[in-house]
Amino acid sequence: MRSPQPLGMTAAAFHGLDLLATAVVLLDGELRVRYANPAAESVLAVSAKSILEHPFSTLFTDSASLEELLRHAMREERGFADPDLILTRLGQEPLHLNCLVSPVEIFGPGLLLELRPIDQRLRIEREEQRLAQHMANRELIRNLAHEIKNPLGGLRGSAQLLEGELDRPELREYTQVIIKEADRLQTLLDRLLTPHRPPTHVPMNIHEVCERVRSLILAEFPRGIRVLRDYDVSLPEFRGDPEQLIQAVLNVARNAAQAIVGSKKLDGQIALRTRVARHVTLAKRGHGLALELQVVDNGPGIPEEISDRIFHPLVSGREGGSGLGLTLAQTFVQHHQGMIECESQPGRTCFRIVLPLR
């Protein structure tokens, strides 16, 4: 017998786990190891006997963040997946694991960990592919930026001329929106055209970004869309490039607004939600503290046929769309070592941007 007989789990079920090719570790409510199958012994290079009753996270040198993740999963009774969890045993090479954690009832409440080693070669290949794709994207974006610059100058000039002709001063509000936005785009394009220009990081607050995006969306879609704020005001300042982050969030929020308007929905709304996120892995680095910005809309959802490609350049589900909005948003978020992802179904689409805070 490899472990104390668990409650509510038959010997047969345990025998099943023993035979699995996937490494499985069961933890009790105190996060102590109660069972590890042979596959886990081989992945972790330990004998199950030697780790039984030991707190799982203490088996590794970088234990604090793992401990916190597991505690959180335990407390919330909610599992999580980490596609690239890095665990290091003292004096050994770090292990790269695809890790799935699910709450289970076995010895009372506990956690079931499934650990799949990520093949080194596969990982490097994937990374290389991503990089090649990224370079191709940048090239494409640079070309397009060139094309956009000229007509933009024309737009701005015309708006200025128009402003001189307006007899009702209150209408200048609109020409000012055109001029200001043209200027912002101009700055953006200049930036895209400068190869590998690093973002200029200044101390900033995520809520400045949200407020700016909110007013731009309300100006662009004056009817039929509410933009709700749900801010965690305790979020600290961080160093970032406000211009880039405004553009990233605006691209996401504008898509939401366009989807809502396109579906003729009456009570359309977009929520901008900020939260603290702890112990996240971004671009293979663990971060103790991060911020999470969610842009949630109640529109029709992302068309299924493009849902796995929306971040690719030139992928658009809209008549007249450029398919660049999300590509750019992703590039800018990555400039901040962050990540952006999306979950969508009819009636609820949520884009999540996570940025490291330190």
Ligand SMILES: Nc1ncnc2c1ncn2[C@@H]1O[C@H](COP(=O)(O)OP(=O)(O)O)[C@@H](O)[C@H]1O
């Ligand atoms: N919130 C959303 N709701 C529904 N569809 C969305 C949403 N966000 C993005 N999409 C889909 O993703 C596509 C790609 O967006 P994007 O990269 O900004 O390009 P574009 O807006 O130019 O089409 C959109 O055309 C749309 O079909």
Ligand SMILES: [Mg+2]
């Ligand atoms: Mg768009």
